[in-house]
Amino acid sequence: xxxxxxxxxxxxxxxxxxxxxxxxxxxxxxxxxxxxxxxxxxxxxxxxxxxxxxxxxxxxxxxxxxxxxxxxxxxxxxxxxxxxxxxxxxxxxxxxxxxxxxxxxxxxxxxxxxxxxxxxxxxxxxxxxxxxxxxxxxxxxxxxxxxxxxx
Numbered sequence: 001x002x003x004x005x006x007x008x009x010x011x012x013x014x015x016x017x018x019x020x021x022x023x024x025x026x027x028x029x030x031x032x033x034x035x036x037x038x039x040x041x042x043x044x045x046x047x048x049x050x051x052x053x054x055x056x057x058x059x060x061x062x063x064x065x066x067x068x069x070x071x072x073x074x075x076x077x078x079x080x081x082x083x084x085x086x087x088x089x090x091x092x093x094x095x096x097x098x099x100x101x102x103x104x105x106x107x108x109x110x111x112x113x114x115x116x117x118x119x120x121x122x123x124x125x126x127x128x129x130x131x132x133x134x135x136x137x138x139x140x141x142x143x144x145x146x147x148x149x150x151x
Contacts, residue, residue, distance in 0.1 A: 036104040043058050
């Protein structure tokens with residue numbers, strides 16, 4: 001009998017498992033209400049079935065795009081989801097319009113897709129991805145307690 005794909009973890013390793021790897025309940029990953037505040041230019045707000053509330057601004061969401069291209073770029077640059085690119089200090093800052101989607105639509109019952117004004121639209125933000133990357137003070141504190149580093 002093969003045990004491929006099965007990983008045994010001792011107590012010390014279990015303590016190091018990050019919040020992003022911990023199992024979430026179905027209620028924690030199921031939105032009760034979703035608001036995409038495009039007109040206001042604010043961001044995305046989700047009330048979850050478990051009673052939690054999450055909110056992200058569009059700048060964070062654009063820099064946390066979960067598409068393969070954006071993940072590879074962030075990984076190569078050592079950035080976490082939501083972190084922007086480092087700006088070159090020797091150049092004059094150029095105006096960049098704020099990140100904003102042109103539209104948003106549901107993808108089945110598991111995700112939302114944002115079509116950005118900069119033409120990027122390949123990122124599909126699953127409910128699980130968004131809940132695991134909640135940036136509210138409560139979740140940020142919990143992530144710091146588990147990993148010892150801010151979210």
